[in-house]
């Protein structure tokens with residue numbers, strides 16, 4: 001991967017607005033567009049050089065090994081789809097997500113935030129699904145991925161931290 005400027009890059013003149021976001025993904029930030037796109041492909045130019053997950057795997061080697069080591073893979077991850085959730089170029093959201101974590105999840109798990117997900121609290125209140133901070137990681141906001149690992153897990157419901165049961169999950173944040 002060579003460090004080049006937008007002016008030196010064959011793609012930069014036309015596609016620069018694509019990267020005009022808060023954070024730009026490693027290879028796109030150094031205009032290494034052809035790491036993923038084939039400039040010589042025909043009939044469609046700039047076709048991806050390989051299957052998406054394979055591309056990601058080329059650099060995020062340890063991540064993919066980690067995902068594959070889980071007992072349950074999350075649907076889209078098992079299908080090798082990374083960009084349904086991640087923008088391969090740039091994003092205004094953490095982890096180069098297409099939107100806020102919950103919005104990304106609810107795009108497929110539609111309506112899940114409507115009923116009473118997980119528990120009915122006092123007075124029939126549902127468990128909060130988003131909040132200012134995740135008790136397990138203060139740098140992050142509380143969201144679906146505070147409880148569910150977006151890539152996979154040891155339990156069917158893909159709990160974080162390799163937790164195997166709903167009860168054990170509660171204990172992670174509510175120790176008493």
Ligand code: HEC
Pocket residue numbers: 010011012013014015033034037039044045046047
């Ligand atoms: C002269 C302007 C120009 C240059 C230079 C250019 N592109 Fe494009 N590119 C376009 C336009 C216009 C489109 C069609 C509109 C769109 O999808 O944004 C496009 C579309 C694409 C697409 C989508 C193709 C599809 O089938 O949907 C990819 C991928 C792409 N460009 C990658 C690149 C890469 C990588 C480079 C550099 C090697 C590059 N482009 C250089 C103007 C350019």
Ligand code: HEC
Pocket residue numbers: 011012015018027028029031032033034035036037048052055083088089
């Ligand atoms: C890490 C791999 C990767 C790199 C690096 C990368 N792309 Fe892409 N690009 C993709 C993937 C994957 C898609 C298909 C995304 C989708 O379907 O949502 C895509 C789609 C596109 C498209 C069409 C759809 C869109 O999002 O507008 C354009 C244009 C494009 N890339 C241009 C570029 C340019 C220009 C660069 C360099 C600055 C670049 N890409 C670098 C992986 C990459």
Ligand code: HEC
Pocket residue numbers: 001024025026027035036052055056057058059060082083086088094095096
């Ligand atoms: C050419 C190497 C390369 C490829 C290919 C690549 N990445 Fe990356 N990726 C990086 C680098 C370097 C970083 C760290 C710097 C940064 O944050 O941009 C990174 C960071 C990330 C992060 C943020 C990591 C964090 O800790 O927050 C995500 C998410 C990500 N990449 C997803 C993807 C996905 C999805 C693909 C496939 C479409 C992909 N990457 C392909 C090099 C690559």
Ligand code: HEC
Pocket residue numbers: 053056057060063074076077080081082083084085086094095097101104140145150151
């Ligand atoms: C269902 C949506 C979704 C899919 C599909 C997905 N991710 Fe993620 N990914 C996320 C979310 C959400 C985070 C942020 C997790 C957090 O903040 O706790 C993340 C974080 C990451 C990170 C950085 C943080 C970490 O866990 O190390 C990398 C790297 C990454 N994803 C790579 C990938 C790759 C590669 C693929 C495809 C095999 C993929 N992701 C598929 C939603 C997804």
Ligand code: HEC
Pocket residue numbers: 074075076084085101104105106107108109144145148149150156157158
């Ligand atoms: C592209 C669509 C898509 C997106 C986006 C998506 N999921 Fe999924 N999810 C699926 C599919 C497909 C399955 C597997 C089929 C099933 O069991 O319902 C699944 C299964 C699950 C399961 C296990 C359900 C069960 O009954 O076994 C959980 C938990 C889950 N997803 C959470 C999330 C979270 C959290 C996010 C956001 C980070 C998310 N999903 C984003 C498609 C998606």
Ligand code: HEC
Pocket residue numbers: 102105106109112113117118127128129130143144145146147148157166169
């Ligand atoms: C406080 C932790 C927690 C949060 C936050 C959370 N979940 Fe769950 N989720 C669970 C537990 C525990 C289960 C197991 C089933 C049960 O006990 O109701 C579950 C089950 C699921 C299932 C499978 C069963 C079903 O209802 O379809 C999906 C899909 C799912 N969650 C997606 C999500 C999405 C999307 C979000 C964010 C909008 C989210 N979860 C937020 C804890 C949580």
Ligand code: HEC
Pocket residue numbers: 118119121122125126127128131133134135136142146147166167169170171172173174
């Ligand atoms: C990732 C951390 C996390 C996990 C896991 C978790 N919770 Fe929570 N829980 C929270 C947060 C954050 C709140 C919001 C109130 C607060 O700040 O304490 C909350 C609030 C509650 C409340 C009070 C509801 C209200 O309206 O104030 C109950 C009851 C509750 N959780 C039960 C559970 C149960 C049962 C489980 C397991 C199925 C669980 N929680 C799993 C973080 C978590």
